[in-house]
Amino acid sequence: MLRVRFHGRGGQGAKTASRILGDAAFNDGYYSQDFPIYGAERRGAPVAAFTRFSDGEITERGFIFSPDIVGVMDDSLIDDPLANPFAGLRKGGCAVVNTTKRSDALLADRKDATIIAVDLTGMALKMLGKAVLSSGIAAAVARVAGIGESQFLAAVAEELREVGLSEEMVRKNVELAMAVYGQLAPLELRTEELPTKLELVPLAVVVSGEGMEDVTRTGNSAVRHTGNWRTFKPVIDYEKCTDCMICYAYCPESAMSVREDGRVAIDYDNCKGCMICLTECPLRAISQTMEGGTR
Numbered sequence: 402m403l404r405v406r407f408h409g410r411g412g413q414g415a416k417t418a419s420r421i422l423g424d425a426a427f428n429d430g431y432y433s434q435d436f437p438i439y440g441a442e443r444r445g446a447p448v449a450a451f452t453r454f455s456d457g458e459i460t461e462r463g464f465i466f467s468p469d470i471v472g473v474m475d476d477s478l479i480d481d482p483l484a485n486p487f488a489g490l491r492k493g494g495c496a497v498v499n500t501t502k503r504s505d506a507l508l509a510d511r512k513d514a515t516i517i518a519v520d521l522t523g524m525a526l527k528m529l530g531k532a533v534l535s536s537g538i539a540a541a542v543a544r545v546a547g548i549g550e551s552q553f554l555a556a557v558a559e560e561l562r563e564v565g566l567s568e569e570m571v572r573k574n575v576e577l578a579m580a581v582y583g584q585l586a587p588l589e590l591r592t593e594e595l596p597t598k599l600e601l602v603p604l605a606v607v608v609s610g611e612g613m614e615d616v617t618r619t620g621n622s623a624v625r626h627t628g629n630w631r632t633f634k635p636v637i638d639y640e641k642c643t644d645c646m647i648c649y650a651y652c653p654e655s656a657m658s659v660r661e662d663g664r665v666a667i668d669y670d671n672c673k674g675c676m677i678c679l680t681e682c683p684l685r686a687i688s689q690t691m692e693g694g695t696r
Contacts, residue, residue, distance in 0.1 A: 402455035403546055403590070404465045407538065408486035409474030410630055412444040414535025417560060418472065419450035421539040424556035425548050426454035434459050445630035445673035447484040454546075469494045469592045470545060472538045474521070476500035477629045479507065490514055493591035497541045499534060515588060517545065519581065522632065528577045529570070532632050536561070536574040540581035547587040554578060627654065631674020633689040635667060641686035648678035648687060 405422060409415035416437040423435030437450035451465045467489040476498055478484040490496060492513040499521040500507065507516050521537040536557050543553045557578045561571045642665065649657040649665050656672040657665055667678075679687045 402453060402457075402459065402461075403470065404468045405452040405470045405472065405542055405546070406465045406468040406486075407450045407452075407472045407474065407542075408478050408484055409448055409450075409534065409538075410444075410478070411446045411448050412533075413474045414533050414538075415448050415450040415474060417535035417564065418474075418539040418542075419452045421535065421553075421556050421560045422452045422543055422546075422548075423454065424560055425539070425543050425553040426452070426546075428552035428556055429548050431455060432457065432459050434461075438464070444675055445627065447478055447481060449484075465489075467491050469590055470542055471496040472542045473498040473500075474534045474538050475632075476502065476507070481629070487514075491592040495545055495588055495590060497538065497545060499538060517541070517585065519585070521581065524577060524580060528580070529573050536578040537581045540578040541585055544582045544585040545588050546590075550579075550582055553582065626670040627673045628668075628670045631672065632691060633674050633676065634669065634672060634692050635674070635676060635678050635687050636690055637665065637667065638686045638688065639664065641684050643684060643686075645683065647681050647683065651677050651681045653677060 405419070407415045407418050409418075419435040419437060423433040426433040431454040433452065433454040435450070435452040438448060449464075453459050453461060453465070469491055471486055471490050471494070473479065473486045473496060478486050479498075487496060495515040495517065496507075497517045497519065498504070498507055500518050501520050501523070502518060504516040504518040507518065519537075519541055521534050521541070522532050525532050525534055525537055539557070540553065554575055557575050558571055561574055562568075566574070644664055646659075646665065649659065653675065654671055654673055656668045657678065658668055660666050674689075676689055679685075679689055
């Protein structure tokens with residue numbers, strides 16, 4: 402059995418990538434299983450999805466804590482202690498990372514795993530016109546895992562039609578998947594089988610005076626900045642801006658503030674790059690520029 406875990410940000414297509422890979426494995430004659438984490442995700446927030454496929458019946462259920470392959474759709478997640486995409490990656494396994502960095506700069510302390518770096522964002526922007534990465538990351542993982550090309554491309558077209566994409570976008574995604582698949586090679590993964598008995602790790606809680614339990618884990622704090630969620634950032638042209646405050650009113654993250662001189666400013670520590678401000682600005686005084694770890 403091969404166990405695959407995808408890490409991405411809301412809107413990048415982690416769920417769809419896991420479904421494409423599961424469909425492709427099924428098309429190639431495997432038993433397969435795929436599912437995401439469901440919860441209060443929002444665009445830009447760290448999310449995960451999982452795929453298992455095997456020659457025999459799959460009796461495992463639940464999250465994949467010890468993956469053979471990890472697909473990382475945004476390299477800014479590597480330094481996020483809550484996402485922690487390489488956690489549990491097994492000795493002899495592989496991590497496929499969407500990045501412009503060199504592979505040897507990504508996981509220096511894990512010499513027992515293969516790291517593959519691919520600029521999926523650049524390829525998606527060139528071929529799709531947007532940073533949607535589901536078909537690209539699924540193609541990279543499918544190639545590494547040795548899933549057949551024709552079976553994989555059929556899964557891409559089938560899954561993307563099912564989610565409602567136009568035939569033109571389906572065609573472009575298939576072309577992107579072919580390009581990614583063609584530049585990689587399959588790996589012989591030498592990971593050992595997991596033990597049948599897994600250790601349970603208790604989660605520490607504190608019972609308050611009101612009888613409610615508080616989870617004592619990092620991340621449940623107002624000081625957790627979300628600025629590293631974005632691929633693009635908005636920039637205000639103050640020559641055009643008339644301080645109408647529409648961007649301030651529409652910002653879903655309250656990342657717009659008003660300076661002492663009465664002008665609107667962007668809190669880049671917490672702006673997640675949704676670009677609602679750009680869309681709503683009546684004078685187009687806001688533009689976008691690419692930034693962040695993945696370019």
